[in-house]
Amino acid sequence: xxxxxxxxxxxxxxxxxxxxxxxxxxxxxxxxxxxxxxxxxxxxxxxxxxxxxxxxxxxxxxxxxxxxxxxxxxxxxxxxxxxxxxxxxxxxxxxxxxxxxxxxxxxxxxxxxxxxxxxxxxxxxxxxxxxxxxxxxxxxxxxxxxxxxxxxxxxxxxxxxxxxxxxxxxxxxxxxxxxxxxxxxxxxxxxxxxxxxxxxxxxxxxxxxxxxxxxxxxxxxxxxxxxxxxxxxxxxxxxxxxxxxxx
Amino acid sequence: xxxxxxxxxxxxxxxxxxxxxxxxxxxxxxxxxxxxxxxxxxxxxxxxxxxxxxxxxxxxxxxxxxxxxxxxxxxxxxxxxxxxxxxxxxxxxxxxxxxxxxxxxxxxxxxxxxxxxxxxxxxxxxxxxxxxxxxxxxxxxxxxxxxxxxxxxxxxxxxxxxxxxxxxxxxxxxxxxxxxxxxxxxxxxxxxxxxxxxxxxxxxxxxxxxxxxxxxxxxxxxxxxxxxxxxxxxxxxxxxxxxxxxxxxxxxxxxxxxxxxxxxxxxxxxxxxxxxxxxxxxxxxxxxxxxxxxxxxxxxxxxxxxxxxxxxxxxxxxxxxxxx
Numbered sequence: 232x233x234x235x236x237x238x239x240x241x242x243x244x245x246x247x248x249x250x251x252x253x254x255x256x257x258x259x260x261x262x263x264x265x266x267x268x269x270x271x272x273x274x275x276x277x278x279x280x281x282x283x284x285x286x287x288x289x290x291x292x293x294x295x296x297x298x299x300x301x302x303x304x305x306x307x308x309x310x311x312x313x314x315x316x317x318x319x320x321x322x323x324x325x326x327x328x329x330x331x332x333x334x335x336x337x338x339x340x341x342x343x344x345x346x347x348x349x350x351x352x353x354x355x356x357x358x359x360x361x362x363x364x365x366x367x368x369x370x371x372x373x374x375x376x377x378x379x380x381x382x383x384x385x386x387x388x389x390x391x392x393x394x395x396x397x398x399x400x401x402x403x404x405x406x407x408x409x410x411x412x413x414x415x416x417x418x419x420x421x422x423x424x425x426x427x428x429x430x431x432x433x434x435x436x437x438x439x440x441x442x443x444x445x446x447x448x449x450x451x452x453x454x455x456x457x458x459x460x461x462x463x464x465x466x467x468x469x470x471x472x473x474x475x476x477x478x
Numbered sequence: 479x480x481x482x483x484x485x486x487x488x489x490x491x492x493x494x495x496x497x498x499x500x501x502x503x504x505x506x507x508x509x510x511x512x513x514x515x516x517x518x519x520x521x522x523x524x525x526x527x528x529x530x531x532x533x534x535x536x537x538x539x540x541x542x543x544x545x546x547x548x549x550x551x552x553x554x555x556x557x558x559x560x561x562x563x564x565x566x567x568x569x570x571x572x573x574x575x576x577x578x579x580x581x582x583x584x585x586x587x588x589x590x591x592x593x594x595x596x597x598x599x600x601x602x603x604x605x606x607x608x609x610x611x612x613x614x615x616x617x618x619x620x621x622x623x624x625x626x627x628x629x630x631x632x633x634x635x636x637x638x639x640x641x642x643x644x645x646x647x648x649x650x651x652x653x654x655x656x657x658x659x660x661x662x663x664x665x666x667x668x669x670x671x672x673x674x675x676x677x678x679x680x681x682x683x684x685x686x687x688x689x690x691x692x693x694x695x696x697x698x699x700x701x702x703x704x705x706x707x708x709x710x711x712x713x714x715x716x717x718x719x720x721x722x723x724x725x726x727x728x729x730x731x732x733x734x735x736x737x738x739x740x741x742x743x744x745x746x747x748x749x750x751x752x753x754x755x756x757x758x759x760x761x762x763x764x765x766x767x768x769x770x771x772x773x774x775x776x777x778x779x780x781x782x783x784x785x786x787x788x789x790x791x792x793x794x795x796x797x798x799x800x801x802x
Contacts, residue, residue, distance in 0.1 A: 312707065
């Protein structure tokens with residue numbers, strides 16, 4: 232395996248009971264690559280990226296993240312999660328901590344960084360997502376877009392090798408979508424490796440190196456945004472694109 | 479607070495039908511008893527003459543006056559702002575209660591004589607027995623809740639057997655079983671430790687369920703966020719889940735604490751000199767049972783009120799992160 236591979240999935244399969252959610256998934260993510268995963272709901276895209284930090288376990292095949300192979304007798308998941316940041320649809324900030332603490336606890340409790348050091352890092356990344364002035368508020372006092380940007384900052388504080396985004400804008404008001412997408416775009420510009428499950432096609436077109444289309448647990452199409460939007464090959468992809476561009 | 483709707487409503491106690499109904503009910507209730515022989519009848523002597531000779535007229539007059547005073551009182555309180563209303567009603571109920579106790583003709587000197595011992599021996603014992611039990615019960619509850627939520631078969635089986643058993647037996651029986659049963663196995667145990675053990679085990683079982691439901695009330699996303707940052711089970715539980723579960727856990731736990739304070743009276747059966755034990759024994763020699771029972775009741779009540787206040791303080795503390 233070459234060194235600049237961050238994520239490598241080989242023949243990955245997963246079942247929920249008798250229902251197969253992932254089928255023959257083969258995917259590689261290189262360092263600095265931005266990948267957008269899209270597809271109809273229930274196609275397994277969230278499940279796939281949740282396998283990358285082992286919030287879900289796959290049952291067949293092999294996933295290697297940053298040089299560590301995830302398998303069914305996984306002991307040291309924490310080691311993998313150190314290098315993988317995740318941003319959730321519903322933010323999942325810790326509501327009993329201030330914004331600042333939300334960003335500080337990762338480095339403090341995982342890496343053993345001192346509080347002063349963690350605070351400096353946290354403020355730097357809050358600056359980065361342009362909300363340093365909210366540092367001492369509680370998450371409930373912030374708007375959805377602000378909360379999601381804090382969630383991004385919280386992940387960045389761990390200085391991850393790859394960021395996973397699980398529909399980060401789906402729970403937001405239309406007006407707040409763009410502030411989150413702006414943050415993500417600027418992250419991409421700085422060379423962060425990203426895997427985003429999203430339906431924001433504008434974002435995919437502008438930022439993605441590759442777009443992956445999933446249907447019924449399989450990757451059915453994979454290509455540059457240009458090829459994906461203008462010349463889709465698969466019937467299901469064509470239907471999907473025509474549906475989302477209709478309105 | 480219940481959900482306060484924005485509809486303007488007339489005050490209930492000022493509605494004519496309500497006042498009329500209230501008046502009628504009170505009048506009827508007091509007509510049913512002959513109160514002419516009481517202080518009330520004596521006070522009305524100028525109107526009804528000799529109370530004992532006044533007959534049906536006297537009876538009606540007394541009931542009528544009581545009903546008027548009661549209704550007027552309620553209507554007037556209706557004009558006051560909320561906080562004043564609460565204070566006045568509390569005060570009036572308290573006065574009525576004291577008046578009720580007054581009718582026992584309690585011997586105050588006897589109470590004053592026994593009160594210091596009642597407090598230094600009884601209340602102190604009750605307090606420390608409950609306090610220690612509360613701490614042990616909380617520890618058991620956290621362990622039990624985690625065990626009941628775990629996928630480890632042994633942990634789950636032991637925890638569910640424990641909660642089932644100790645919730646299933648009367649506390650009084652547990653006290654007896656531990657105090658009289660353990661010596662049969664060779665562990666001779668003093669009355670106080672036996673009482674503490676019984677209270678801790680019993681309340682630990684109830685509180686296990688409270689803690690379990692509190693932990694389960696936390697959104698799955700919190701677990702996922704915590705685990706995805708690399709936090710292990712210990713940190714996730716201690717620093718992420720439990721602090722959020724506490725506001726859910728505290729009101730019913732406060733309830734349990736107050737209830738435990740009073741259930742600690744059950745350990746009096748094995749001879750622990752706590753409040754209830756003293757209440758039953760101190761008045762025995764001179765047949766002044768009521769004096770001791772009522773003073774003890776007051777002491778229990780005051781201690782419960784203290785616990786209520788502490789509980790509401792803690793609840794306010796945890797409401798911080800809910801501000802908008």
